[in-house]
Structures are given as structure tokens and as C-alpha cells.
Amino acid sequence: MSSSRLFVLIPCAGSGHRAGHAQSTQPKQYRRLAGLPMVAHTLEAFRALAGRFAGLALVVSPDDRDVDAVLPRFPSENEYLLRVGGVTRAATVRNGLVALRQKGAGAHDWVLVHDAARCLVTSSQIEALIAACEHDAVGGLLAQRLADTLKSSTAESRVAQTLSRADKWLAQTPQMFRIGMLLDALERTGDAVTDEASAIEAVGLSPLLVPGSAQNFKVTFPEDFALAEAVLLGRRKGLA
Numbered sequence: 001m002s003s004s005r006l007f008v009l010i011p012c013a014g015s016g017h018r019a020g021h022a023q024s025t026q027p028k029q030y031r032r033l034a035g036l037p038m039v040a041h042t043l044e045a046f047r048a049l050a051g052r053f054a055g056l057a058l059v060v061s062p063d064d065r066d067v068d069a070v071l072p073r074f075p076s077e078n079e080y081l082l083r084v085g086g087v088t089r090a091a092t093v094r095n096g097l098v099a100l101r102q103k104g105a106g107a108h109d110w111v112l113v114h115d116a117a118r119c120l121v122t123s124s125q126i127e128a129l130i131a132a133c134e135h136d137a138v139g140g141l142l143a144q145r146l147a148d149t150l151k152s153s154t155a156e157s158r159v160a161q162t163l164s165r166a167d168k169w170l171a172q173t174p175q176m177f178r179i180g181m182l183l184d185a186l187e188r189t190g191d192a193v194t195d196e197a198s199a200i201e202a203v204g205l206s207p208l209l210v211p212g213s214a215q216n217f218k219v220t221f222p223e224d225f226a227l228a229e230a231v232l233l234g235r236r237k238g239l240a
């Protein structure tokens, strides 16, 4: 077991436009699913492993007016509510890492970055990622092999080509990297990257792909809410 500590950082400052979120409604990560706010399910998977983590940070927008009411028992011990979210996900993660460093996280410590909107992640998936990465020189991410035939398209939405899917994966979260390495990479790549691994790749490194689960999808589109709720209710009944 390495002596580096593990931290968790959950970006929770998105607006949820693709989910049909309007200015007047709560961001999607606060909508209730199976009786709880979406982000509470996300937190539960990490809290079940609380003993493994030196700290867990939830990063929300400075304008967030909902989080205190939605999560009345957050933060508890070793948890931080950081109101430093940015305009992009990359900016939210970068700001959150800077704040974690100010709270004592070391450059050599690990961070698991996980989307608030991936509320179906399980403790065993998180443990699988940690086991695969904690002795790795780079770090890695949960990812999913493609189940469908893969096409590229023309501007008119006609098939341009059928692509080989043998070497293709869908990137999920958590993504686990050394805090110092990730912060340096994000500072170099700026807002262009959509996940942590892309920043690490941009500095010439190759993150490990750790098989995840199709159930660890990101609630993104309106129809995803019903699917996520069905999985959560199914798990309660021991079905999913």
C-alpha cells in the first residue's frame, strides 16, 4: 500500500442544459431520484468508503442557492463544500484542486474526480479503480467498451464511415491521478479538455483504462432521469 493519501473531488457546478434545465429550476444534480437528490446518491457511494479517503470536496458554483437546503448534512467530517466552480468543468476541477491543496492535500496525493451527475457509480467500481491505479505511475479512469457498431458522419448526418470499435472506449468517472500532476496538466490545457485524462494525455502520458459498467452513465438528457431512477429502485429491491 502506498503512503499517498486519497482525496475525492466532485464537480457539481454544471447547469444541465441538455437535461432541459431552465434558469428557474434547480440544476439537474439536485433533482430528486428515488427519493433523494441526485448528488446525494453520488455522495453515498463515496461515503460508504469514507475510511479510505483523507477528504471529500464537493465543488459548487459561487452562485449556488440550492446546495445548503438540498444537502443539509453536508459537509460532515473530512468533507468540504467549495464554492469555487467555474464556467467549464475543467475550470471547476482546477479551482477545486487549488482549494484542496490549500486545505493540505499534497502534490503526490491521489485525487478521484467524479461527476455529480454520475449518480449510479458503486463503491465496488470505485474500489476497482483505486486497486488498478494506486501503484501505477500515471493513474487512470473507469471506461466502457462500445456495445454498438460505430459510425462517423457527414455534415448532413449521413454515414461517412463505419469505424473499428476494437480500440474505442467511453470515458467515465471517477478518474484518478496525482493531484500535482493533474493540476499542472489542467493549468497547461486550460478549458479545452472535457475530462482529466485528456489533460494528462496532452502532456504526453497514457492513463490506464479500467473497465467500468454501462450503469455508470452520466445523467445528461431528459430520458436519463427515468433510467437512473429505475436502476436505483431496482438496486433497492436487489434486482440491478
Ligand SMILES: Nc1ccn([C@@H]2O[C@H](COP(=O)(O)OP(=O)(O)OP(=O)(O)O)[C@@H](O)[C@H]2O)c(=O)n1
Residues within 6 Å of the ligand: 010, 011, 012, 013, 014, 015, 016, 017, 018, 019, 029, 059, 085, 086, 087, 088, 089, 090, 092, 114, 115, 116, 117, 118, 218, 219, 220
Ligand atoms: N462548469 C461546470 C460544468 C459541469 N460541471 C459538472 O461536471 C459534471 C459533468 O457535467 P455535465 O453533466 O456533462 O454538464 P452540465 O453542465 O451539468 O450539463 P450541460 O452540459 O447539459 O449543461 C456534472 O456533475 C456537472 O455538475 C461543473 O462542475 N462545472
Ligand SMILES: C[C@](O)(CO)[C@H](O)COP(=O)(O)O
Residues within 6 Å of the ligand: 089, 115, 170, 171, 172, 173, 194, 195, 196, 218
Ligand atoms: C468527464 C466525463 O464524464 C467523461 O465522459 C464527460 O466528458 C463530462 O461531460 P461533458 O459533456 O464532456 O462536459
